[in-house]
Amino acid sequence: MKKDAKRKRDYIYYDFTRSMCRRCGKIIDAQIIFRDGKVFLRSICPQHGASEALIAANIDWYLKVINTRQATDRPGKFSKEISEGCPYDCGLCTWHEKACNLPIISITNVCNLKCPICFTYNRDDPEYFMPVEEFKQVIDWLTASEKSIDLINITGGEPTLHPELFKIIELCRRKEIGRVTLNSNGLKLAEDEDFVKKLAGYGVYVILSFNTFNRDIAKKMHGADVLKKKLDALKNLEKYGVQTTLMNVSVKDLNDKEIGKVIDYALKKDFIRSVTIQNMTYTGFAGGRFTPRKHLPIDEVIDNIVKRSATVADRAHHTIPAKLQNLHKKTRFSPDNSIEHREKRLTHDDFVPLPGSHPLCYSVCYIFRDGDYTFPLKRLFPGDEYYEILGKKYLVHPGENFQRILSDKINEIWARKDSYPESERILKMMKNMIGKLYPTGEHLSPFERQKRAEKFIKIIYIHAYMDEDTFDLSRVNRCSVLVPGIDKTYIPVCTYNLFYREKDKRFRKAGERGIR
Amino acid sequence: MNLDYEYYKTTRSLCPGCKKILPAKIVFYNDSVYMLKNCKEHGEFFTLIYGDRRKYIEALKISKPALYPLEFFSENFNGCGASCGLCPEHQQHTCLPIIEITDHCNMSCPICLAGNHNGWHMPVEKFKKIVDNLIKAEGSLDMINISGGEPTLHPELLEIVEAANRPEILTVSISTNGKEFLRDKNLLTKLIDRNVFISLQFDGFDDDSNIKLRGEGVLEEKLGILELLEKFSARTSLVMTVMRGVNHKEIGKVVQYFLKKDFIRSLMFQPIVFANPGLEYDVEKVITIPGIAAEIAAGSGGIIRESDIINLPCSHPTCFALTYLLKLDNSTGGEGEYIPIPRLVEVEQYLDTIKNRTAPGLESESYEKIKNNIYSLWSSSGIQPQSGKILHSLKNIMCEIGQCGKDMTPQKLFNVMEKNIKSLFIHHFMDAYNFDFSRVMKCCNQYPLDENRLIPCCIYNNMERKR
Numbered sequence: 001m002k003k004d005a006k007r008k009r010d011y012i013y014y015d016f017t018r019s020m021c022r023r024c025g026k027i028i029d030a031q032i033i034f035r036d037g038k039v040f041l042r043s044i045c046p047q048h049g050a051s052e053a054l055i056a057a058n059i060d061w062y063l064k065v066i067n068t069r070q071a072t073d074r075p076g077k078f079s080k081e082i083s084e085g086c087p088y089d090c091g092l093c094t095w096h097e098k099a100c101n102l103p104i105i106s107i108t109n110v111c112n113l114k115c116p117i118c119f120t121y122n123r124d125d126p127e128y129f130m131p132v133e134e135f136k137q138v139i140d141w142l143t144a145s146e147k148s149i150d151l152i153n154i155t156g157g158e159p160t161l162h163p164e165l166f167k168i169i170e171l172c173r174r175k176e177i178g179r180v181t182l183n184s185n186g187l188k189l190a191e192d193e194d195f196v197k198k199l200a201g202y203g204v205y206v207i208l209s210f211n212t213f214n215r216d217i218a219k220k221m222h223g224a225d226v227l228k229k230k231l232d233a234l235k236n237l238e239k240y241g242v243q244t245t246l247m248n249v250s251v252k253d254l255n256d257k258e259i260g261k262v263i264d265y266a267l268k269k270d271f272i273r274s275v276t277i278q279n280m281t282y283t284g285f286a287g288g289r290f291t292p293r294k295h296l297p298i299d300e301v302i303d304n305i306v307k308r309s310a311t312v313a314d315r316a317h318h319t320i321p322a323k324l325q326n327l328h329k330k331t332r333f334s335p336d337n338s339i340e341h342r343e344k345r346l347t348h349d350d351f352v353p354l355p356g357s358h359p360l361c362y363s364v365c366y367i368f369r370d371g372d373y374t375f376p377l378k379r380l381f382p383g384d385e386y387y388e389i390l391g392k393k394y395l396v397h398p399g400e401n402f403q404r405i406l407s408d409k410i411n412e413i414w415a416r417k418d419s420y421p422e423s424e425r426i427l428k429m430m431k432n433m434i435g436k437l438y439p440t441g442e443h444l445s446p447f448e449r450q451k452r453a454e455k456f457i458k459i460i461y462i463h464a465y466m467d468e469d470t471f472d473l474s475r476v477n478r479c480s481v482l483v484p485g486i487d488k489t490y491i492p493v494c495t496y497n498l499f500y501r502e503k504d505k506r507f508r509k510a511g512e513r514g515i516r
Numbered sequence: 517m518n519l520d521y522e523y524y525k526t527t528r529s530l531c532p533g534c535k536k537i538l539p540a541k542i543v544f545y546n547d548s549v550y551m552l553k554n555c556k557e558h559g560e561f562f563t564l565i566y567g568d569r570r571k572y573i574e575a576l577k578i579s580k581p582a583l584y585p586l587e588f589f590s591e592n593f594n595g596c597g598a599s600c601g602l603c604p605e606h607q608q609h610t611c612l613p614i615i616e617i618t619d620h621c622n623m624s625c626p627i628c629l630a631g632n633h634n635g636w637h638m639p640v641e642k643f644k645k646i647v648d649n650l651i652k653a654e655g656s657l658d659m660i661n662i663s664g665g666e667p668t669l670h671p672e673l674l675e676i677v678e679a680a681n682r683p684e685i686l687t688v689s690i691s692t693n694g695k696e697f698l699r700d701k702n703l704l705t706k707l708i709d710r711n712v713f714i715s716l717q718f719d720g721f722d723d724d725s726n727i728k729l730r731g732e733g734v735l736e737e738k739l740g741i742l743e744l745l746e747k748f749s750a751r752t753s754l755v756m757t758v759m760r761g762v763n764h765k766e767i768g769k770v771v772q773y774f775l776k777k778d779f780i781r782s783l784m785f786q787p788i789v790f791a792n793p794g795l796e797y798d799v800e801k802v803i804t805i806p807g808i809a810a811e812i813a814a815g816s817g818g819i820i821r822e823s824d825i826i827n828l829p830c831s832h833p834t835c836f837a838l839t840y841l842l843k844l845d846n847s848t849g850g851e852g853e854y855i856p857i858p859r860l861v862e863v864e865q866y867l868d869t870i871k872n873r874t875a876p877g878l879e880s881e882s883y884e885k886i887k888n889n890i891y892s893l894w895s896s897s898g899i900q901p902q903s904g905k906i907l908h909s910l911k912n913i914m915c916e917i918g919q920c921g922k923d924m925t926p927q928k929l930f931n932v933m934e935k936n937i938k939s940l941f942i943h944h945f946m947d948a949y950n951f952d953f954s955r956v957m958k959c960c961n962q963y964p965l966d967e968n969r970l971i972p973c974c975i976y977n978n979m980e981r982k983r
Contacts, residue, residue, distance in 0.1 A: 006609055006655065007584040013607040016527055016581055016596070016954030018539070029528075029596050031607075031957070034579075044605055046594045067573050072522050082554050085539050086526075095539070095554070097523045473539070474526045 001453040011035035020498065021045035022468035024255045027087070031474070034059050039297075041470055044285060045348035053469035054295045055360065061299040061348075065363070066174055073392040075099040077145050079489050086473050087499055092482070100146065101356055101394035101480035105130075105138060107168060108157040108509045109364040111187050115222045117211075117249050117280060119287035119465065121501040122147055122157060132167045134486050141488045143176040150178045150395045151452070153207075160188035160195070169202050178395075178447040181205040183247070186233030187226070193236050200240035205273070207245045208233060210262065212255040220254065238271045241352065243454075245273055251280040252294040259301065260308025267367070267374060267458055277301050283467035283497055295470060298363050301462050302351045309346055350376040351462070356392040358478035365460040370429035376457070379424070380409060394480070397446065398453045403438050429456070453462055466494040517562060519554055521545040526598075530978055531556030532790075532797065533947040537597065544569045563949040564799055564961060566834060568806040569626070573947065575805075575837075580829040585609040585653040589968045596953050597979055600971040601962070602653075607863065608830065610970050611960035613650055613657070614691075617643060617676055618665040621696055625730045628759060629791035629945070630981035632665050640675045645903055646964045647680055654968060656684040658930075661691060661715070668696035668703060677710050686930060688711035689753065692739035693734075701744065708750050715753045715784075716741065720766025721773075728762050745779060751934070752780045759788040760803040767808065768815015774938070775819065775841075782939040783811075790947040791977055797949055805837045808942050824856035825942065832958040834944065841938045844909050854938060946974040 012034040019030035019041055031045040034057075039056035056062035068232035080093040087180050089095065107130040109122050142149060159182055172180045182199070186208050189196050197205060210230055211221050218227040226401075227512060237244045246266055250256045259277060266272040279296045281287055346365065353359030366389075378386055385405050391397050410430050417423040433456045437449055442450070466475065471494065479492030491500050501507065521543040529540035533555060540553040542565070549566035567574040590603040602610070616630070617638040624632075650657060660680055667673060667690050680688045690707065694716050697704040707714065716738075719726055723733040745752045754774060758764050767785065774783040785808045790797045809825040820839060828836035841854035916932050946955065951974065959972035971980065 006586060008583055009581045009607070012579050012581050013958055014576070015525070016952075016957050017525070018528065029593075029605075029953070044593055046592065046599075050605075063577055070523055072520060083556065097541070281908075474568075477526055478523060479543070 011210050014039075017041075018430070018473040020471045021048050022051065023048045025468075025499075027085075027473070033244055041472060043469070051469065055470060055472075056297045057303065061302075065298075065353045065359040068359050069355060069387060070359065071392040073099050073356060073480075075490075076461070082408070087476060087492075087495040090489065090500065092289040092490045092492075096246070096477065096479075096492070098356070098358075098478045098480045099392075100149075100482045100484075100490060101392075102151065102153055103142060103149065103482055103484045103490075104153045104155055105484060106157065107135065107159050107165075108162050109321040110161050111156060111158040111159070111185070112161060112187055113206055113226070114220055114286065115185075116286050116290050117164055117221050117251065119281040119467070119497065120157075121284045121497065121507070122286075128157075129135055129164075129505075130168075131164050132164050134170070135168050136171050137486045138350070138367045138484050139171050139177075141217075142484055143174055145488075146176070146179070148176055148446070150393060150447075151181050151205075152177055152179075153181045153183065155183040158185055158188070160184050166198065166202070169204060173202075178450060179203065179205055181207050181245070183207045183209070184233075185209050185222070185226070186230050189236055190229040190232035193239075196233075196236040196242060200242045205243045205245065205246050206237055207276070208237065209249070210234070211248045211249050211251075212258055213261060214255070214258065217255050217258075221249065221251065238269065241271055243273050244271050248274045248275060248277045249280055250277050250296055250304075252296040252300075253329050256296060256301070256304050257308060259304050263305060263309045263460060267369075272458075273454055274461060276461040276463055279462070279464045281467045281497075282463040282469065287467070288388040293469070296361070298462050298464050299348075302348055302363060304353075305460070306348055308347055346376060350378050351460075352378060352386065352390070354394070354461075355387045355390050356394065357480045358475040360472070360475055361464055363462045366390075366396075367458045367460070368426075368429060368433075369456055369458050370432055371426055373429060375426060375429070377457075381405070385409075396453060396457075397448060398437055398449050399446065401432065402453075406434055410434075432456075465497070468498065471498060517560060519545055521550065521552070522936060524549075529553050530948040531555035531558050532561060532953045535948060535979060537953075540648040542952075552925070561949065563797075564802045564804065565950040565952065566806065567804040571806050572834065575833040577828040578827055578829045578833050578974075579958075582830070585970075586655050587653050589649070589653065589970060596957055597975055600969065600975055602970050602972075605957070606972075607958040608960040610650065610654055610657075610962045610964075611830070612659055612661060613962050613964050613970070614661045614663050614973060615643065615646060615964055616663050616665065617667050617673075618670045620669045621664060621666040621693075622669060623666070623693055623730060623732070623734075626795055627729050627788060627792055629789050629977050630665065631792070631981060634665075637670050637672070638676075641674050642814040643676050644679045647682065647685070649968060650964055650970075651682070651684045655686075658687065659687045659689055659713070660685055661689045663691040666693055666696070666789070669690050673703070674710070675714055677707065681710065685929060687711070687713055689715045691715045691717070691755065693717045694736075694745075694835055695737060697741055697744055698737060704744060704750065705748060708748050711751070713751045713753060713781075714745060715755055716745070717757070718742075718754045718770070719756050719758075720763045721769055722763060722766055725759075725763035725766065729757060729759060746777065749779050753782040753784060754780055755784045755786060757786045757788060758803050758808055759800055759801050760807065764803055764807070764811055767811035771812055771816045771820070771940075774940070775816070780938070781934055782941065784941045784943060785945045787942070789945045789977075790949055791945075793983060797947075801889065802950075805834065805942050805944055809837060812940070819854055820856055820940070824858050825940070826858055831960045832955040835955055835959070836941065836943050838939060838941045841940065842909060843936050843938065857937070912936075946978065948978050951978055 014034055015032040017030050018027055021028050021043060024047060028043055028045045030041055033040050033042050037059055038054060039059055039062045040052040041055050042050055042052045044050045075092050075096055078092050078094045080089050080091060082093050082095050083089050086095055106183055109128045169180055182204050184206060212218050215227045218389055246262060248262055250259060259319055263275055266275045279301060282290055282293045351363045352364045354362035354364045368375045368377050388404060389396060389402060410427060413420050413423050436452050476492050476495055481493040482490040483493055483496045484490050517738050524542045526539060526541050529538055529551060531538050534557060538553045538555055540551050541768055543552055547569045548564060549569055549572045551563050551565045585602060588602055588604050590599050590601050593599055593603045614881060619632045619636045620634045621632045668706040677688055690712055718738055719729050723735045756770055774780050787803045788801060809822045812820055813822045824839045825837050827833035828838055840857040842857050844853040913932060913936050924977050956972050956974050961973045962970040963973055963976050964970050974975050
């Protein structure tokens with residue numbers, strides 16, 4: 001038989017989308033392709049040729065998450081009609097598919113570090129501090145258009161350098177707003193204990209940029225010797241009980257293998273609520289020049305965590321009553337029975353896409369926690385109830401549904417004790433939680449209940465921002481992290497970073513051109 | 517759009533009004549798959565593109581690597597749809613070229629997607645050049661399809677068929693409404709002598725629906741044509757265009773007829789395409805692959821199940837679905853019985869077997885796979901309810917192939933396979949309503965245009981065809 005002379009492509013074409021060209025910034029056709037078990041976004045610029053960026057290390061993971069239900073939550077209000085097409089009509093234009101989960105307000109471009117990993121298009125010429133009055137305008141329209149806002153994120157630059165920061169925080173104390181989260185590199189927090197104390201007094205949540213315990217790596221990432229400052233900042237935050245998120249930028253082959261240590265630390269500390277891992281994004285004034293450019297997809301971050309975090313196991317292990325030890329060994333949650341302490345490590349299945357985002361933008365892992373005892377939540381709720389718990393937003397809303405789901409689960413565990421490992425301990429924890437969240441004879445506001453629930457939960461978020469190589473209109477259409485402007489507009493954060501910030505008059509001299 | 521749909525992804529499509537390229541969303545609604553898009557001038561469009569959400573997701577997963585053509589006629593990619601073709605970014609070679617040799621037609625079907633002007637026949641010389649170029653791009657071809665207009669009206673049809681008679685081309689098929697054969701039986705016998713595959717438009721046994729689809733009650737003529745085809749044992753394929761609420765209930769009857777008649781080697785269903793400007797879009801009339809598969813299963817008397825009809829991994833998986841049916845040995849008497857081949861072999865292997873070719877078993881690699889499957893079936897006899905008959909049939913096929921020994925040519929293998937295996941296809945062409953660039957990028961059905969262009973059918977029909 002005649003041998004077929006045609007060559008096979010070395011990849012499988014899976015899908016078509018639109019992305020951007022790193023060189024000319026134009027929106028162009030792109031393919032999602034599979035090669036060697038991995039998934040790439042292949043952007044094809046008619047002028048500058050094709051380029052590929054890794055978007056998932058594993059095809060199965062990719063197919064699983066993109067086919068996970070995306071919770072419908074369209075914006076209530078739009079400020080623009082569709083005109084030039086995404087991403088040129090922000091926003092939001094009527095094409096956008098997701099209401100805001102997380103408004104990000106940049107109150108300054110000034111920073112006391114110049115991190116080589118910074119993905120913000122941040123230039124401090126001219127210096128900009130948002131006037132308090134302007135901030136008020138933003139908050140006014142936000143609260144007027146959204147009935148209830150779980151959180152307002154204040155960022156920069158370095159927002160702790162804003163001379164009127166506390167006036168700004170004060171403006172966020174409204175019944176419609178659940179909390180303020182404040183991004184910081186930690187320098188001010190390390191140096192000024194009173195400042196931290198004041199933040200604690202205002203109930204501000206701090207998001208501390210914390211990438212590594214290694215001094216040299218910290219130097220590489222931040223461009224300065226900051227490790228001691230970071231540790232001092234943590235000390236102060238702990239001292240005053242400031243609810244803290246560790247924000248970890250994960251860079252392949254630099255600090256990415258350290259993520260287990262960071263999570264271990266976070267799980268041990270009461271004042272730390274969550275860890276947010278952001279895959280290195282090669283954009284902005286510094287990040288756009290960072291080399292080498294190795295994209296780290298979400299599933300590879302999960303893999304790093306699964307392989308390197310032992311905490312859930314070690315700590316749980318001590319609390320298992322002797323009579324349950326045998327049962328524990330046989331649980332279906334234990335892929336590797338050979339090494340005791342591995343049994344309750346986090347697994348890949350403990351992470352799911354956040355239903356209120358695009359599945360390639362966020363993965364999340366909730367860990368139940370009661371004193372010393374921890375248990376990944378997904379294992380209690382392997383089915384659709386888990387997505388119901390996670391809801392449509394960034395934070396869980398522990399309403400009546402949540403109470404019902406918890407109660408049902410308690411009944412189920414009660415009835416089928418043998419099929420749950422450590423059922424006694426889990427029951428104790430869940431009952432304790434229900435008691436605190438739904439106390440008889442006491443009325444809790446939703447925000448108050450949210451805060452109480454947090455005491456029982458640690459969260460690991462993995463958030464993949466997009467850069468010029470990974471930008472995908474399919475994703476940005478579902479963006480829930482929005483930048484509000486004073487003109488009552490919202491701009492999805494990746495679109496803002498890649499298309500709008502460099503034109504933002506507040507941050508740059510008139511007439512100056514962008515880096516492209 | 518105030519419906520409570522669930523977002524899935526974005527792609528690009530066309531505006532049915534102005535045919536401009538538009539961004540489009542793929543969304544889920546009522547467990548079906550819809551496309552949502554918005555034209556500044558022509559407003560919002562919400563169109564059904566696939567009747568089953570779960571099957572859509574599963575279909576997309578089965579994609580396989582494309583083959584490069586030997587040559588790309590367009591060197592640069594200027595954005596999909598703007599640089600056909602094929603350009604180097606196109607994700608499949610030309611598996612089935614469709615050559616339109618005339619724009620004359622003796623019917624004027626309201627659903628026609630061609631838009632005929634009755635003014636042009638392709639010169640034979642031009643046809644030869646097209647074939648030369650096809651061979652340049654493809655090396656060899658399993659099949660080329662001659663279409664129109666109505667190709668039997670071409671005064672030099674036989675010369676054209678002769679021109680396609682080349683060692684690099686295994687089979688020539690002609691798409692026809694068949695009317696000419698009633699007038700000129702000689703034409704038919706001459707085509708049969710030249711081993712041409714007759715692909716007959718046949719939309720069912722109900723003349724009311726024929727009037728709606730074809731503008732006239734053609735049933736009597738069609739039955740006459742079928743009688744002729746059977747009499748002369750023409751290698752025949754039926755092509756049925758399906759419109760929901762018009763003739764979709766005829767699917768079962770057509771399947772039954774197909775299974776009964778040995779001369780009909782394959783059956784193709786084409787969901788209605790709203791490409792003719794005179795045809796008004798009506799979502800109620802839309803039918804997609806899962807809808808047709810359901811009708812086939814319901815009407816086949818238990819012979820074909822929905823799960824036997826598998827999306828094709830070498831085309832875009834939502835463009836084609838098909839099954840092959842093995843004829844069971846009927847030496848003990850009775851009518852031929854059939855069993856869908858997917859039930860005999862592992863799906864993964866089956867997918868490997870059918871990919872990248874129009875007919876099964878034509879690559880030595882897949883021939884080996886089929887053989888191995890047959891052997892494993894041998895060793896597991898007793899599992900299939902009709903295993904005795906199946907094995908007997910397979911044994912006969914193997915013997916026939918074996919007898920050819922080293923003289924086995926693709927043509928001979930093709931003949932053996934064709935005699936014993938019927939194929940059933942669903943091919944969903946696109947219109948501007950469901951047009952999706954993610955599909956067209958992997959199209960394997962091209963129109964060869966002029967001397968040096970191969971253009972995906974749906975791009976041509978929706979973006980370039982003059983009407």
